[in-house]
Amino acid sequence: MLWLALYFPHLPLEVITRGRQQAGALAIIEKLGGREQVSRCNSAAQAYGIRPGLALPAALALCTGLSVQRRDRAREQQALHGLAAWAYQFSARISFEPSLLLLEVGASLRLFGGLPTLLAPLQRELEQLGYSVRHAVAPTPMAAGVLARNRPDCQVVMQDGLCEAVAPLPLACLTRARDVRNLIRHIGMDSIGDVLALPRAELARRTGPQLLNLLDRLLGRLPDPRPEWQPPRHFSQTIELLGEIAQTMALMFPARRLMVALCGFLRGQGGGAQRLQWTLRHRDHPPTRFGQGLLDPSRDPDHMLEVLRERIERLQFPAPVVAIDLRVDDWQAFEERSLTLFERPAQADQALLERLSNRLGEQRIRGLRCLADHRPECAWQFCQPGESVVPLSPRGVSQPPWLLPQPRPLRECQGAPQYGGALRLENLPERIEAGWWDGFDITRDYFVAHSPAGERLWVFRDRRAGGWYLHGLFM
Amino acid sequence: MAAPCGPRSPHRVPDAYAELHCLTNYTFLRGASHPEELVERAHALGYRALAVTDECSLSGVVRAHQEAKALGLALIIGSEVHLCDGPHLVLLVTNRAGYAQLCRLITRGRRHADKGSYRLQRADLEDALPDCLALLPTDQDDMEDAAAWLAKTFAGRAWLAVELLRDGYDTERLRCSERLAQVYRLPRLASGDVHMHVRGRRALQDVLTAVRLNTPVAALGHARLSNGERHLRPLDDLATLYPAALLEETVHVAGRCGFSLDALRYEYPDDVTPAGFTPHAWLRRLTEQGIARRWPDGCPARVCAQIEHELALIAELHYEAYFLTVWDIVRHARALGILCQGRGSAANSAVCYCLEITEVDPSRMNLLFERFISRERDEPPDIDVDFEHQRREEVIQYIYTKYGRDRAALAATLITYRTRSALRDVGKSLGLGLEQIEALVSAVSAWRRHAEIEPAHLAEAGFDPDNPTLQRLRILVNSLRGFPRHLSQHVGGFVIAAGRLDELVPIENAAMAERSVIQWEKDDLEALGLLKIDVLALGMLSAIRRTIDLINRFEGPRQALTLARIPAEDPGVYRMIQRADTVGVFQIESRAQMSMLPRLRPKGFYDLVIEVAIVRPGPIQGDMVHPYLRRRQGREAVDYPSEAVRSVLERTLGVPIFQEQVIKLAMVAAGFTPGEADHLRRAMAAWKRRGGLELYQKKLMSGMQARGYRREFAERLYRQILGFGDYGFPESHAASFALLVYVSAWLKRYHPAAFCAALINSQPMGFYAPAQLMRDAREHGVEVLPVDVNYSDWDCTLEETAARNAGLEPGSPPGRHMPALRLGLRLVRGLSQAAAERIARLRGQGRFEDVVDLARRAALNRADLKALAAADTLRGLAGHRHLAAWEVAGVEDAMPLYGLDRFRECVPRLCPPDEGQAVLADYAQLGLSLREHPLALIRRQLRERGFLSAQEIGDHPAGDIVRAAGLVLIRQRPGNGRAIFVTLEDESGGLNLLIWADLAERQRKILLGAQLLGVVAEIQRAEGVQHLLCRRLEDHSELLNGLNIVSRDFH
Amino acid sequence: MQVVSLDELKRHGALWQGRRGLLTADRLLSSGWTVLDDVLGGGWPRASLAEVLSDAHQGLPLILPLLARLSAGPRWLAWVAPPYVPYAPALVARGVRVERLLLVRDVSAGQRLWAAEQALKSGACSAVLVWPEQVQAAQLRRLQLAAEQGDCPGILFRSLRTVRQGSPAALRLRVRPSPAGLAVEVLKRRGAWGGATCIVPVGRDEDRGGPALVP
Known part of the structure; x- marks a missing residue:
């Protein structure tokens, strides 16, 4: 067996930066030992003297314009799974270590005709995916991993050379067990080679069996089985964009990365895609979704990108994009989808919605929801029909069921507001003062008013600028 | 239809109104105004009275009381409480008994919950508050039940509080309260649920809510108040909202609340006076006994007169019990062998010297006498006592035991924004x-x-x-x-009551278990004239006591050294101080102090008093240092703008250095009355928190100009006042500290080994880490011996030097010679004290033979053994560090075989660590190394990079530009921030760097990041002090190869 | 007594079920207003059109208790071309689950009727409220058919000017503001004589009773 280890040293950073071509100084932070500190940073940040391990305030002191993102291990794990899906085209046996993929390539070497022909496309595509990689090859998975992390580009094909290759590495590369590492340090030793030279029984007595077990697996003296990764049925990946993208064509950059990942996945599966579902996410708006259809199934990224470009040029979206998703579940999902359609209880709802939306346009079919705000203008919002809401304690008991889209100024006569004659106000107004924090600052006294025609109205006086307004109707 | 009427006419102004439900910002994160602001506003609006009703707290009432008293507004004390079985209500105090009941209730609620919260239920209120009134706000769940309970529990003393807040529910409130009033026969009154003094605090109130709920303001939603109505509203506005009867009822209720904090007649505890004595007679008896002890040859007439004068004043002001209480605490500490020293305005009185509260001899300090208690200032005397820091807890526990937890508690410290x-x-x-x-x-x-x-x-x-x-x-x-954020405990300010403390002020749990704090700060206690004693911790006292113990133990049965036997005014000590050879000496070991010493050249005790007081941010900011220096050196004439000023400033050459001098100047030069001067003093202390000195500025200026002082002089005085506000030092404090300066300097001069050992044993304290202390001792000829399991105790100890051991017969009498310092096991990182003490004890039964013997006899666990091996303390048992580590790692498993197994083991070939590794390991495990200085190991590389050693730089003339490098020991930014001080160290000595702020800003990364800092700098020397004025900074830390030496930065 | 609280509504539901079978009440939906139910013979027609005629789009409060009850179910409450913004917090305060609302906005007169018809006959709505501009009799008939087909009440808010137009609606009411609430006159009721009147006390304090005071 021969194992190819792909180590992604900048994964925490790249899951964030790969959506953009360039970025300013950026640091990934992580809470370690109760303090926020820099975990990774890009070259722009390094130029300011920021380095991993630096406390966050210290980093901000060095560079006030520093962008800071919290480390997102879940997203890294997701990215690694995405990479595995892509790598499936090179090997059917894949397993994980943190920030690292292990591919059994002994079998596929014959297929690809030797290491160099395997590695060249692999590295090229990884670059297109937006990841930097270090690799190593060794007869055991552990050795491959250790070497990729610590002696990148090292290729040990034969069992004989293995011991020699790992001996100079510090023991710390192999184990994090503090006891073991401290012992070795305290007896003035450091490398794996040093440890291999110690008397075996005495060493076992002092460190327990784990260290020897580890060394044996490293050198192939003991088997080292790994759980194998299983490819998913659907392709679904997201790139979060660092910052926002407002120009349509700027989306092509992250879209290409998703496309390369998709095609790797498709090659691994031996399939092709015919229908791609794209979702553009915005900060304060519902996402923009659109589909991309192809006449024939394909796994050619350039072709698919060309089609996408045409689609995207015509696309209009309501707000800058902060993330982009690509999902493909076409080639084996027909059965399942029809099943879920029948089981859905709200099928009729959806049918009516779709009929109305298709004919009248989506923006004319709206739902309504409450927002927790004292200002009447800000206490509600149109939304997708049926969108679930956080239950709120009702606040509007003295407020009318109808609200005017804009408060309507009322004429004033001898200090009394007029609406088909002088309005009579019920006493005890509701005073609403809110909004100093966002620029829509109101201070109003709302009254229930009675018009000469007998209508009940909701009117207010603007306490700051003066003047009376009609804002709602009770009838 | 609803009642057919418009808004009521705004012209009907009610006769009077009293706000009975008002939170201050002492209801943390709810109230949005200071108590003073609320009182002042209520007064300005013409309110008949204001109740301060913070939630389960009386923390803000003293401040409100002072303001209300000044303005003549009737203040009602009360509290809002939320019962965990509902409802929430407002309690108001009607008389002294009601006040005590409320204090006890709050104490009960607070003591039954975690710090910062409280827990009360209905049962706690039933029958507990016969002298309190209760108001029930109507906006609550289950009002029927609440009203029924209230009507029963507070029959005849309960009201429904109708709080109309213009939030859309007012109609319901009126209707609902009307019905409840009928059903349960409860009267109604108006109240405002006040959270702020003016509507304009609305935004701040929203922010407080946001902080409380940990949510941004924009996302608060309905948790935010919908308007700013919860403020003190003008009477005509209230009239438009409320039926007149509801407003009138508030005045009626306010009339029933006749309690004022002034009524807290405080009696000092008098648990000390024995039967048959009056406190005065007992104090006189103790003082006379003290005179006989202090002056066996007879008390100087001047001192006797002073003592009589003081005793008369104490009697006049009835302070005997206070002095006796402090005497008792100090006596107890002394009996336990705990060193202590009083300070504070009264602490250096002759009476206190006789009572052994202070060691400052009044005959050495003749200038201090007249200022110890002021008759005019109506406030209690102030005595703070410093105790050894590691044993202060014993003193605190004594106080708790003697007076009980219901009579003694710690004062609070208000943590403010x-x-x-x-x-x-x-x-x-x-x-x-x-x-x-x-x-x-x-x-x-x-x-x-x-x-x-x-x-x-x-x-x-x-x-x-x-x-x-x-x-x-x-x-x-x-x-x-300046808003209060939470209550914390004061470091050591105790309040002791004659009776139950919890009837005087509510008591809360402190963060530390077994501690309780009252809800008032020291300022509040002072304002009400309550007894407080500061029981403080001082590391130097520990170090001094340990030094003396070490000396006495080493020197054997000769006459034991005591504090009193240390000779006064030793010229050798002053010569040492003048050289700034003061590493480890109390107070004057800092860089700023050291640079002042050669210029000030202290020659006697009073010079030390000035030295201690002058090198502080206050005098530095107030620009007092240089004028004083110039005058002292005779380079500037000493003159006084008037005789009156001369009387105040003569002893400090015309420059105000002590806090009292500033206050006195305000009186003699600007015509402040004693009362005003006292207000000024308090305003100074509080200035940084809440400002308010501007008032005094005008008065000072005009007063001084009216008396013919130059404007410039007046302005300087004001600047000095501002400086003192933060860091002023009263003369008596300085004198107490100066005494410790002298004592510690004397010990360092004549017993450097013992002094160094004691300082290390008292860590953490002071300015220097053990490595620097040890190096300084070595420079003074002390032989330092390494930590070794066969020789070291937990603490550092004194030993006969190796040379002496070799040269002399055992048992010969020890002569006058310098002992060696044996480093203690306490330096070994990761070793438990218990293990170290077992090692020392069991060694007494015979030296340890090998590692297994040590492990078995001292019952050491693996962590202890590892720490010992890594610290190279097993060299006598196992050989070099690497072998020791290997051996130790095998111990636990070998133990069951009872030592046989270890002979069979195959021992690997392990090389000893080289010198560099050994130094690294020393620093890692001990924080210091007796081997070579790390920089000696890399001197060759440093030389290649053009760096001179500290010693070589000393030989260069001033003005030369040199390259220097060293380990960064300390980084400091003194008060004004214009310059950074950095202390470097190499194998030949220390270097003082001066880095201007602009260079520091440009090379900030290097300045903050470098462990091994290189500089290009100009040598400057003045009056024996050498600085390197830096032009450029370089980071050479990579030469140290990961050597982890921690500097002490900006502390 | 008139009601808005949910408890009251539940009680009302029970009452309505009790009357089932006695009257033709299974074809009626209680309005939640006792006085109104009395003149309507039990409530709103269940699978038919009802017209509310007024000067200025008035009459919504008459429907709110019904909407509150229907919104407990899974189906939509469609509002086609409402004249103002339905104020969500006030609707919630009156017990309406606003997530059931399906608003059709900014549409032409023809689209309104088309949308109303789709909604009525879809079976996905528990009520359809329509504010049409002009409606021809034929269009009204289509809507009536759709309501029957979808078993869904359709409530048309129309101008008083159309009083004299013929209509296939099962119920026609005329609504006017009055000092004590809304004055309702039954113009037409299928299977009964018109002419009954009542005052529905909307806007009285009871209307605002609702939940306990919890600021």
């Missing part, structure tokens, strides 16, 4: 990002920390001050600054 904490909280609540907030906060450090933020500051830090969010932020931060 500073600019930075306010920025963080306001920033978060305005939805600013983490990084923006941190950028703002780090910009603040450049501004003066206690100052308001101004737009220019924001612009300086690279922000747009016109940005609306930043404008809001700035205004909110400025008003939030």
Whole structure:
């Protein structure tokens, strides 16, 4: 067996930066030992003297314009799974270590005709995916991993050379067990080679069996089985964009990365895609979704990108994009989808919605929801029909069921507001003062008013600028 | 239809109104105004009375009381409590008994819950508050039940509080309260649920809510108040809202509340006076006994007269019990062998010297006498006592035991918002990002920390001050600054009551288990004239006691050294101080102090008093240092603008150095009355928190100009007052400290080994780490011996030197010679004290033979053994460090075989560590090394890079530009921040760097990051002090190869 | 007594079920207003059109208790071309689950009727409220058919000017503001004589009773 280890040293950073071509100084932070500190940073940040391990305030002191993102291990794990899906085209046996993929390539070497022909496309595509990689090859998975992390580009094909290759590495590369590492340090030793030279029984007595077990697996003296990764049925990946993208064509950059990942996945599966579902996410708006259809199934990224470009040029979206998703579940999902359609209880709802939306346009079919705000203008919002809401304690008991889209100024006569004659106000107004924090600052006294025609109205006086307004109707 | 009427006519103004439900900002994160602001506003609006009803707290009442007293507003004491079985209600105190009941209730609620919260239920109120009134706000769940309970529990003393807040529910409130009033026969009254003094605090109140709920303001939703009605509303506005009867009822209720905090007639505890004595007679008896002890040959007439004078004053002001209480505590500490020293205005009186509260001899300090108690200032005497820091807890426990927890408790310290904490909280609540907030906060450090933020500051830090969010932020931060945030415990301020303390003030749990704190601060106690004693911890006292113990133990049965036997005014000690050879000496070991010593050249005790007081931020900011120096050196004439000023300033050559002098100047030069001067003193102390000195500025200026002083003199005095506000040092404090300066300097001069050992044994304390202390001792000829399991105790000890051991017969009498310092096992990182003590004890039964013997006999666990091996303390048992580590690692498994197994083991070939590794390991495990200085190991590389050693630099003339490098020991930014002080160290000595702020800013990364700092600098020397004025900084830390030496930065 | 609280509504539901079978009440939906139910013979027609005629789009409060009850179910409450913004917090305060609302906005007169018809006959709505501009009799018939087909009440808010037009609606009411609430006159009721009147006390304090005071 021969194992190819792909180590992604900048994964925490790249899951964030790969959506953009360039970025300013950026640091990934992580809470370690109760303090926020820099975990990774890009070259722009390094130029300011920021380095991993630096406390966050210290980093901000060095560079006030520093962008800071919290480390997102879940997203890294997701990215690694995405990479595995892509790598499936090179090997059917894949397993994980943190920030690292292990591919059994002994079998596929014959297929690809030797290491160099395997590695060249692999590295090229990884670059297109937006990841930097270090690799190593060794007869055991552990050795491959250790070497990729610590002696990148090292290729040990034969069992004989293995011991020699790992001996100079510090023991710390192999184990994090503090006891073991401290012992070795305290007896003035450091490398794996040093440890291999110690008397075996005495060493076992002092460190327990784990260290020897580890060394044996490293050198192939003991088997080292790994759980194998299983490819998913659907392709679904997201790139979060660092910052926002407002120009349509700027989306092509992250879209290409998703496309390369998709095609790797498709090659691994031996399939092709015919229908791609794209979702553009915005900060304060519902996402923009659109589909991309192809006449024939394909796994050619350039072709698919060309089609996408045409689609995207015509696309209009309501707000800058902060993330982009690509999902493909076409080639084996027909059965399942029809099943879920029948089981859905709200099928009729959806049918009516779709009929109305298709004919009248989506923006004319709206739902309504409450927002927790004292200002009447800000206490509600149109939304997708049926969108679930956080239950709120009702606040509007003295407020009318109808609200005017804009408060309507009322004429004033001898200090009394007029609406088909002088309005009579019920006493005890509701005073609403809110909004100093966002620029829509109101201070109003709302009254229930009675018009000469007998209508009940909701009117207010603007306490700051003066003047009376009609804002709602009770009838 | 609803009642057919418009808004009521605004012209009907009620006769009077009393607000009976009002929270101050002592209801943390709810109340949005200071007590003073509320009182002042209520007074301005013509309220008949104001009740301060903070939630389960009386923390703010003293402040409100003082303000109300000054303005003549009737203040009612009360509290809002939320019962865990509902409802919430407002309790009001009617008389002294009711006040005691409320204090006990609050204490009960607070003591039954975690710090910062409380827990009360209905049962706690039943029959507990016969002298309190209760108001029930009507906006609650299950009002029927609550009203029924209230009517029963507070029959004839309960009201429904109708709180009309214009939030859309007012109609319901009126209707609902009307019905409840009928059903349960409860009268109704108006109240405002006041959270702020003016409507304008609405935004700040929202921010407080946001902080409380940890949510940005914009996301608060309905948790935010819908309007700003919860403020003190003008009477005519109330008249438009409320039926007149409800307003009138408030005045009626206020009339039933006749209690004032002035009624807290406080009696000092008198548990000390034995039967048959009056306190005065007993104090006189003790004082006379003290005179006989202090002056066996007879008391000087001047001192006798002083004592009589003091005793008369004490009698007149009835302070005997106070002196006796302090005497008792000090006596007890002494009996336990705990060293202590009093300070504070009364502490250095002759009576206190006789009572052994202080060691400052009045005959050495003739200048201090007249200032110890002021007859005019109606306030209790102030005695703080410093105790050895590691044993203060014993003293505290004694106080608790003697007086009981219901009579003694710690004063609170109010933690208030500073600019930075306010920025963080306001920033978060305005939805600013983490990084923006941190950028703002780090910009603040450049501004003066206690100052308001101004737009220019924001612009300086690279922000747009016109940005609306930043404008809001700035205004909110400025008003939030100074707001109380939570109560904490005072470091050692005790209040002791004659009776139950919890009937005087509520008591809360402190963060520390087994501690309780009262809800008042020291200022509050002082304002009400309550007894307080500061039981403080001072590391130097521990070190001094340990030094003396070490000396006495080593020197054997000769006459034991005591504090009293240390000779006064030893010229050798002053010569040492003048050289700034003061590493480890109390107070004068800091860089700033050291640079002053050769210039000030102290020749006697009073010089030390001045030295201690002058090198402080106050005098430095007030620009007093240089005039004093010039005058002392005779380079400037000493003159006084008037005889009156001469009387105040003569002893400090015309420059005000002590806090009392400033106060006295305000009196003699600006015509302040004693009372005003006293207000000024308090305002000075509080200035950084809440400002308010501007008032005095005008008065000072005009008063001094009227008396013919030059404007310039007046302005300087005002500046000095500002400086003192933060860091003023009263003369009596300085004198107490100066005594410890002298004692510690004497010990260092004549017993350097013992002094160094004691300092290390008292760590953490002082300015220097063990490595520097040890190096300094070695430079003074002390032989330092390594930590070794066969020789070391937990503490550092004194040993006969190796040379002496070799040369002399055992048992010969020890002569006058210098002992060696044996480092203690306490330096070994990761070793438990218990294990170390077992090692020392069991060694007494015979030396340890090998590692297994040590492990078995001293019952050491693996962690202990590892620590010992890594610290190279097993060299006698196992050989070099690497072998020791290998051996130790095998111990636990070998133990069951009882030592046989170890002979069979195959021992690997392990090389000893080289010198560099050994130094590294020493630093890692001990924090110091007796081997070569790390820089000696890399001297060759340093030389290649052109660096001179500290010693070589000393041989260069001033003005030369040199390259120097060293380990960074200390980084400091003194008061004004214009320069950074850095202390470097190499194998030949220390170097003092001076780095101007602009260079520091340019090379900030290197300055803050380098462990091994290289500089290009100009040598400057003045009056025996050498500085290197830096031109450029370089980071050479990589030469140290990971050597982890921690510097002490900016502390 | 008139009601808005949910408890009261539940009680009302029970009452309505009790009357089932006695009257033709299974074809009627209680309005939640006792006085109104009395003149309507039990409530709103269940699978038919009802017209509310007024000067200025008045009459919504008459429907709110019904909407509150229907919104407990899974189906939509469609509002086609409402004249103002339905104020969500006030609707919630009156017990309406606003997530059931399906608003059709900014549409032409023809689209309104088309949308109303789709909604009525879809079976996905528990009520359809329509504010049409002009309606021809034929269009009204289509809507009536759709309501029957979808078993869904359709309530048309129309101008008083159309009083004299013929209509296939099962119920026609005329609504006017009055000092004590809304004055309702039954113009037409299928299977009964018109002419009954009542005052529905909307806007009285009871209307605002609702939940306990919890600021």
